[in-house]
Amino acid sequence: MDFALTEDQETIRKAVRELAAKFDDQYWMEKDAAHEFPTEFYKAFADGGWLGITTPEEYGGHGFGITEASLLLEEVAASGAGMNGASSMHLSIFGMHPVIVHGSQEMKRENLPRIVSGDLHVCFGVTEPGAGLDTTRITTFARRDGSDYVVNGRKVWISKAVESEKVLLLTRTAKFEDSPKKTDGLTLFFTDLDRDHVDIRPIRKMGRNAVTSNELFIDDLRIPAEHRVGEEGKGFTYILDGLNPERMLVAAEALGIGRAALRLAVRYGNEREVFGRPIGMNQGLQFPLADSLARLDGAELVLRKATWLYDHGKPCAREANTAKYLCADAGFQAADRALQTHGGMGYSEEYHVSRYFREARLTRIAPLSQEMVLNFLGEHVLGLPRSY
Amino acid sequence: MQWKLSEEQEAYQKTFRGWLADVAPSDRVRRWLDAGDASAFESRFIADGWAGVGLTEKLGGQGGGLVELALTAEELARAAAPSASWLATVLAVTALAGHPKLVEAALAGETVSLLVPAEAVPDRAPSLSVDAEGMVTGTAARVLAGDIATRFVVPVGAGGVRELRLVEAAAPGVSRTARRLLDRSRSVADVTLHQVPSVRLDVDAVDVLWQASAMAAVLVAADSLGATERVLDLAVEYSKQRHQFGFPIGSFQAVKHAAAAILVSVEAARSVVYFAAASVDGGAPQALLHAAAVKAQVTADGVRGADSALTIHGAIGYTWEHDLHLFFKRAKLDERLFGAPVVWNERIAEGLALI
Numbered sequence: 001m002d003f004a005l006t007e008d009q010e011t012i013r014k015a016v017r018e019l020a021a022k023f024d025d026q027y028w029m030e031k032d033a034a035h036e037f038p039t040e041f042y043k044a045f046a047d048g049g050w051l052g053i054t055t056p057e058e059y060g061g062h063g064f065g066i067t068e069a070s071l072l073l074e075e076v077a078a079s080g081a082g083m084n085g086a087s088s089m090h091l092s093i094f095g096m097h098p099v100i101v102h103g104s105q106e107m108k109r110e111n112l113p114r115i116v117s118g119d120l121h122v123c124f125g126v127t128e129p130g131a132g133l134d135t136t137r138i139t140t141f142a143r144r145d146g147s148d149y150v151v152n153g154r155k156v157w158i159s160k161a162v163e164s165e166k167v168l169l170l171t172r173t174a175k176f177e178d179s180p181k182k183t184d185g186l187t188l189f190f191t192d193l194d195r196d197h198v199d200i201r202p203i204r205k206m207g208r209n210a211v212t213s214n215e216l217f218i219d220d221l222r223i224p225a226e227h228r229v230g231e232e233g234k235g236f237t238y239i240l241d242g243l244n245p246e247r248m249l250v251a252a253e254a255l256g257i258g259r260a261a262l263r264l265a266v267r268y269g270n271e272r273e274v275f276g277r278p279i280g281m282n283q284g285l286q287f288p289l290a291d292s293l294a295r296l297d298g299a300e301l302v303l304r305k306a307t308w309l310y311d312h313g314k315p316c317a318r319e320a321n322t323a324k325y326l327c328a329d330a331g332f333q334a335a336d337r338a339l340q341t342h343g344g345m346g347y348s349e350e351y352h353v354s355r356y357f358r359e360a361r362l363t364r365i366a367p368l369s370q371e372m373v374l375n376f377l378g379e380h381v382l383g384l385p386r387s388y
Numbered sequence: 389m390q391w392k393l394s395e396e397q398e399a400y401q402k403t404f405r406g407w408l409a410d411v412a413p414s415d416r417v418r419r420w421l422d423a424g425d426a427s428a429f430e431s432r433f434i435a436d437g438w439a440g441v442g443l444t445e446k447l448g449g450q451g452g453g454l455v456e457l458a459l460t461a462e463e464l465a466r467a468a469a470p471s472a473s474w475l476a477t478v479l480a481v482t483a484l485a486g487h488p489k490l491v492e493a494a495l496a497g498e499t500v501s502l503l504v505p506a507e508a509v510p511d512r513a514p515s516l517s518v519d520a521e522g523m524v525t526g527t528a529a530r531v532l533a534g535d536i537a538t539r540f541v542v543p544v545g546a547g548g549v550r551e552l553r554l555v556e557a558a559a560p561g562v563s564r565t566a567r568r569l570l571d572r573s574r575s576v577a578d579v580t581l582h583q584v585p586s587v588r589l590d591v592d593a594v595d596v597l598w599q600a601s602a603m604a605a606v607l608v609a610a611d612s613l614g615a616t617e618r619v620l621d622l623a624v625e626y627s628k629q630r631h632q633f634g635f636p637i638g639s640f641q642a643v644k645h646a647a648a649a650i651l652v653s654v655e656a657a658r659s660v661v662y663f664a665a666a667s668v669d670g671g672a673p674q675a676l677l678h679a680a681a682v683k684a685q686v687t688a689d690g691v692r693g694a695d696s697a698l699t700i701h702g703a704i705g706y707t708w709e710h711d712l713h714l715f716f717k718r719a720k721l722d723e724r725l726f727g728a729p730v731v732w733n734e735r736i737a738e739g740l741a742l743i
């Protein structure tokens with residue numbers, strides 16, 4: 001057993017840490033308050049070649065694994081960039097996985113280098129008002145019309161749609177009722193987000209406000225068949241492929257925010273004096289922070305194991321789900337405690353922990369809720385009957 | 389709205405507590421528990437006139453109601469005193485309304501017990517069967533005071549035709565096997581009846597079982613409250629006396645806060661237990677919901693409090709010599725007795741507009 005990172009991984013971690021540090025908490029506070037995409041930050045990472053960390057080398061990327069990608073996103077989040085920073089690039093890092101595995105040569109040649117260079121922004125359109133976790137219940141429909149498809153429907157929560165040129169769009173080409181299996185009849189497209197046929201409206205939300213999440217009203221959007229990813233009706237299985245890595249990356253982001261929150265809490269605990277001594281001298285404050293450290297460290301270990309398994313081509317669903325579960329809880333709890341440590345100042349934007357708190361909370365809901373992780377573990381790992 | 393005990397109730401509490409300190413100090417309690425024989429305590433309890441407190445005069449008691457019974461439960465727990473006989477009797481005795489002789493006997497030490505498993509909520513416990521001649525057959529596992537009861541009140545039949553029948557424990561066809569509990573201050577036995585003659589009790593079975601369930605919830609919660617008060621007292625006392633790193637351990641915040649958290653649960657428990665007692669007594673429409681909330685919350689907190697107190701005691705709390713385990717085990721059993729928190733939470737959920 002070897003717990004050490006490789007030399008490459010250490011280098012990546014260090015380099016990302018240094019680059020992300022150029023964008024301080026003040027930067028993120030302002031971007032978040034202004035609801036403004038962190039263009040400078042994104043550009044710095046694109047210019048550094050980081051967006052192509054997992055993209056195969058033949059398309060201009062580095063071809064690294066999920067371990068490296070998770071280290072990247074973790075360090076980004078831990079720098080204080082939090083989910084704002086991570087979400088600005090999250091999809092570029094691994095979101096193209098279905099395209100890489102199932103897309104046509106042409107689709108890959110045309111798009112992947114542009115993802116790597118940062119020139120092409122993309123979003124991922126799965127969730128709908130009537131279909132959250134129960135993905136197969138989506139109703140956005142792609143009707144075949146000659147060599148095209150014509151799509152109508154509604155999507156919700158689609159992050160970064162405002163900033164994106166293209167969307168990885170999950171649709172139905174056969175209705176739920178008409179499909180032999182509920183996972184049949186779903187088709188995935190990678191296509192232009194044509195503003196004439198897609199109305200994009202940002203949702204006002206609790207946090208992570210430098211990156212929008214949007215409602216999409218899709219009205220007769222024409223998609224050429226070449227923009228279909230893989231075969232018709234197989235879209236769900238293509239998405240399934242990416243679920244475990246997705247969970248690991250979100251876990252890494254949650255872990256990173258937890259680290260950022262803990263760092264600020266420790267600093268404040270050492271600096272702030274009340275009753276003639278630093279507040280960190282109180283066990284009532286020190287123990288929760290120490291406890292959070294232990295929980296973050298524990299969660300990190302599971303995450304490392306999960307990404308290692310994936311990169312070695314071994315089954316990792318159990319570990320990926322567990323990592324997401326533990327990292328999201330540990331990250332949020334650390335943020336909550338950091339906020340408490342700051343007392344009244346925790347509630348002000350100026351001390352940043354309230355921003356971390358709002359962002360960390362997200363990782364317990366999306367892209368999949370803690371409850372669904374437990375459903376997975378209960379059913380597929382423990383072998384209990386499906387509960388729903 | 390008046391949120392305090394009456395003067396009489398306070399006086400009762402004080403006198404009864406004093407009596408327990410006198411009659412049931414922990415060394416004596418330990419002797420009774422070790423021997424598995426609580427009769428010395430029980431006869432003294434009856435002789436000194438406590439058995440009828442909290443039961444109406446109409447029934448044959450000394451007056452008062454569930455608040456007084458809750459005070460008794462709380463104090464008995466504070467002393468870790470044996471209470472199976474008392475608790476079983478107060479829950480079953482309403483079934484004997486109209487039989488003054490039987491009530492009198494019950495309050496004079498002839499324990500009467502509902503023939504239901506001690507872990508079940510009485511009104512949902514399985515019934516036994518009765519034939520046309522009134523012969524009762526069936527088994528109830530782990531009946532509270534089943535080992536010492538003189539009579540059993542047996543639920544038979546189902547639904548609207550449910551009724552209660554009285555059975556003599558000494559009758560032919562009754563067999564019982566005592567079961568050892570972790571908490572030795574209460575006792576249970578598996579009771580099997582085979583063709584045992586019985587007398588029909590002329591009461592509304594559904595109503596009596598409902599009442600017994602609500603009362604059981606409140607009284608077991610009151611018991612848990614008493615046990616928690618004691619573990620808190622012990623923990624605070626010990627934390628002042630035990631020194632480490634040159635200071636009393638109670639000066640370490642983590643210890644102080646743990647004790648404060650137990651105090652919070654004690655105060656919360658006291659407020660709700662007595663409210664629920666009054667609610668059940670007054671026949672409030674939401675009474676069972678109040679009782680359910682109290683049973684679920686207070687007994688769960690009791691276990692947490694006891695566990696936290698054990699932590700504060702370090703290794704000493706783990707020893708047989710120290711009294712802590714008496715209350716720790718008491719709280720543990722209270723959590724399960726007459727329905728675990730999940731069961732009572734389920735009752736609450738039934739009363740809510742959920743699917």
Ligand SMILES: Cc1cc2nc3c(=O)[nH]c(=O)nc-3n(C[C@H](O)[C@H](O)[C@H](O)COP(=O)(O)OP(=O)(O)OC[C@H]3O[C@@H](n4cnc5c(N)ncnc54)[C@H](O)[C@@H]3O)c2cc1C
Nearest residue numbers: 124125126127132133134157158159213366367369371388
């Ligand atoms: C800021 C943000 C960004 C997002 N970005 C994107 C994006 O870019 N693209 C995209 O497609 N989606 C996105 N989402 C959507 C996200 O993936 C969904 O919110 C998530 O999948 C949960 O779905 P839902 O909100 O519809 O919850 P629902 O499915 O309605 O669930 C509601 C609650 O019920 C619980 N629940 C549901 N089913 C079960 C069950 N079987 N057992 C137990 N509990 C259950 C859930 O755990 C949850 O607590 C984003 C969401 C947010 C908040």
